Amino acid sequence: MTGVAAVSATGAVPVSDADPFSAAFFENPHPIHDELREAGPVVRLSRYGVLAVARHEQVHAVLNDWRTFSSARGAGLADFAKEKPWRLPSLVLETDPPLHDRTRRVLDRVLSPAAIRRLRTEFARAADALIEELLERGSFDAIPDLAEAYPLSVFPDAVGMPRENRRYLLPYGNMVFNSFGPRNAFFEEAVKDAEPVIAWVQAQSQRAALAPEGFGAAIHAAADAGELTPEEAPLVVRSVLTAGVDTTVSGLGAALYCLARFPEQFARLRADPSLARAAFEEAVRYESPVQTFFRTTTRDTEIAGVPVGEGEKVLMFLGAANRDPRRWERPEEYDIGRANAGHVGFGSGIHGCVGQVLARLEGEVVLGALARKAAGIEITGPARRRYNNTLRGLASLPVRLHRAA
Ligand code: 4IA
Secondary structure, eight states: OOSOOOOBOSSSSOEEOOOTTSHHHHHOOHHHHHHHHHHOSSEEETTTTEEEEOSHHHHHHHHTOTTTEESTTOSSSSOTTTSOOSSOOOTTTTOOTTHHHHHHHHHHHHTOHHHHHTTHHHHHHHHHHHHHHHHHHOEEETIIIIIIHHHHHHHHHHHTOOSTTGGGHHHHHHHHHHHTSOSOHHHHHHHHHHHHHHHHHHHHTSGGGSOTTSHHHHHHHHHHTTSSOTTHHHHHHHHHHHHSSHHHHHHHHHHHHHHHHOHHHHHHHHHOGGGHHHHHHHHHHHHOSBOEEEEEESSSEEETTEEEOTTOEEEEEHHHHTTOTTTOSSTTSOOTTSOOTTOOTTOOGGGSOTTHHHHHHHHHHHHHHHHHHEEEEEEOSOOEEEOOSSBOEEEEOEEEEEEOO
16 A cells, blocks of 8 residues: 555546555555545545545535534444444434533533633643653653643543543543544554453543542533433543543644644744644644544435435545645644634534633643743654554654753
């Protein structure tokens, strides 16, 4: 496999044999993104028998039409109408209205801007302390020591989890994000890694395991108010535990990797630390931590005038949309001053990331601490990709952090 898609125009829909769930793609998705965007507004992926959209306009359109492009048959490759879901479906990700809206209302409140604002002081203190410690060390691995360490130091506390075993959230998330792709070796390996922690994560979702002031307790309280059933509450806590760690790890890793590769952008950030939030947002556009998601058509429809039948899985390439030259100028440049509103790194529409205010807070305080304390990030060894069917991120990024004078 060369990584170049074979595109033929036999029918109305071009066909590609590209494999977006392969090591070659994870190493460098951009040539395949380019192929798919150029092939047409909708392309058939022959290996998986699914349709794909990679242009910003069509990705945005599919995300914003939940009646036609349903999540209830799964947001992954598996069609829940044809095969049994491998785990109990999420009550928010893998549902349509009205069930979706009932869960979403609770999460919107629990993770509201007002609720997240209350965490700001503590999150900023933890970021400052970690960056100080890393400046003392000088050389470290930016992925385990910073991109993983930071969310693991603040997020489980915000949920109300005990201190022990919080690292277990990483293999759990790695397994779930792999599960949205095919049942390939990456998935099987991730299941093997996570098997010992599945029961633990389930136990942490129960009311008795959760401290009274965290997100977890707030979700269980919604059951008291009749907004959820008592049986549903742990499943909604599971969503928060699944979606809240690996994503921000990938987002922080992306931002650190960007700032290390684009030193002139780090200099800009240093000169004006109030750009920290923008620097994180641009990293989410640039690397798109969540690369792909599926919908399933509920009826015969069309995408950009191309007829599409009922029951088709449609794969949305968020990362390709976020670098679509039809939508962005100089898309392959990391530019912390760019107007990047409208990127789909957090999705769009009714399923748009419910934790994005929290994610942005984490990004802002970590990059803000770097902007005030560090002179630059120097890459001191090979960056290694982490292979995952849905998440784009690094396993390792050896760096030296230089203290600002
Ligand atoms: C859930 C899209 C991703 C961040 C996500 C993963 C899992 C769940 C929700 C969102 O389990 O509800």
